[in-house]
Amino acid sequence: VVTGIGFIGAGTIIIQRQFVRGLTTAAGIWVASGIGLAIGGGMYGVGIVATFFTLLGLELLTVLFKRIGLHSSFVQFSTGQQENLQKITNMIVHSEGRITNYSARKEFQGDRQVYCVSMVIKTRDNDKEGDIFTFIQNLPDLMIEKIE
Known part of the structure; x- marks a missing residue:
């Protein structure tokens, strides 16, 4: 059981560019298998308590991380005006965002x-992230290729 769950959990983890996705899903699969083994072994109390704490922990951590965590976005664009690069960087800094990965x-x-630019922007607030994207889209001589 442990080996099989390890392979399934590892299969849910995906690395896309600068983002790692699926860690919570992999951990959830591990917890579900542990709870299933406990229930199957006749330890009903342990299984019920583990289920309760798992659901409570996942919900509380979701709320906590949305409030204090950083949201990452990938932006890829091209522009013929070098001034646009400085304007975008200034807007990100002004919006309390950070550029964690940049290539031009x-x-x-x-x-x-x-100039062909790819960057990963981290922000705390989704509204500020939207302001940054609106600002980028309204710049002259700029073509956005991808926003994730």
Whole structure:
């Protein structure tokens, strides 16, 4: 049982660019298997108490992390104006956000110079994140390729 659950739990963990997803799901699978083993072994009290504490912990941690945790967003865009890069950086700092990963490359499309930028932005407040994206979308000569 333990080996099988280990493989299933590991299969739920996904790494996408700079984000790791599925850790809570993997932990939940482990807890569910432990509770199932306890109930199957006749330890009903232990299984019920473990279920109660697991649900309580997951709900409390969800509320707590939404309040104090940082929300990560991936943005990929291109612009022909280098000033836009400084404007975006200033807006993120002004909105109390952080850039945790940044890559930019200069390309030439014909005789025009274009900056292709990818960045991961962390913010505490979803409203500020929305303000940042609205600001980016309203800049001239900027094309957003992806927001996650």
